Amino acid sequence: MHAMIISAFGGPGVLVSAHLPDPKPGPGQISIDTSHAAVGLVDVFFRRGDLARPGFPEPPFVPGLEVAGTVRELGEGVTGFEIGEPVVTLSQMSLGGYATVTLADAAMTVSLKGGGVDPAQAVAVLPNATTAYLALTRVAHLIEGESVLVHGAAGGLAAAFPAVARSLGASHIIGTVSSQARIADTTHLDYDEVFTSDRFLQGLDGRRIDVVVDPVGGRVRTATLDALAPLGRILLVGHAAADPDLPLTGDELWRRNAGMLGFSVGPFLQADPAAARPAAEHVVPLLVTGRLAQRVDELPLTEAAEAHRRLEAREVPGRIVLAV
16 A cells, blocks of 8 residues: 655655555455545644654554445454445544555444535534534533533634534534634634634633634634633643643632633543544534534645645645645
8 A cells, every 4th residue: 555654754855655465354344445635733843743642553554533435344353334334433543544445443334325515525524523512411421501611722623512512502603713813714604603712802802712622722722711601611632732721720710610621532442442533423423413613625635745834834724635
């Protein structure tokens, strides 16, 4: 198979082309003829070595957590899938998506049969929407009628939260973006209001938020504490900002009646793969009906380095996908 590998930790140029043996599925796995591979900020972290620690991959390895394509081969014990069936995977810590053939756990794979869904849109949206559903239901415990604030509102992960939150009964959904120019990148998403991140407290004008989704971190995260309603929760789902969080003590959260809750979907589903498909089944109808549609830019697999460069330069309003 043809793949793009991370040959060493470093800049986008470490992504190089390679020919590798076709992987064979083991028990509980399927192999997929990949048509599209999603590119996310977490891929950049893997490439730079930001996540290097025991148990994480060391170069050379094939990155890519999520793919769409068709079933190539079934491993022992796998039922419910057919050869040639269109599928999309959820976020897999086993990686391997930047390749013409990808291995996936069957429990982490969702059928697209009969849905008429564009595979590029599916891989761009469905894994993040599943993440949003799990984060809002299993971690933040969103209650019908509560308000939601989403930082980095135009980003790939954040953009999945409005439609999912609305489907769970959120009453009012607000987004923040890094600049006035980025507001235009959110008009197709289900936000009631969007503010720039340096003025969102003024835009709220004293209104309090029940659940905050924060993939940004840094000063924005710290400022958000002043926007929380009593028993408000901040979901920590990333840290795209260059600046660190300000130190915060448990006593401060106690006095505020506030919570900060971390959620990383890859390790969560690795530990509990049975949670994947029920969450995905809730959001698939949102995808089929177009409520989850977002902007997707496609590049050829061989231009994976350019995809990473664009992500790091913050030139991607939505998601970027590699066409295999």
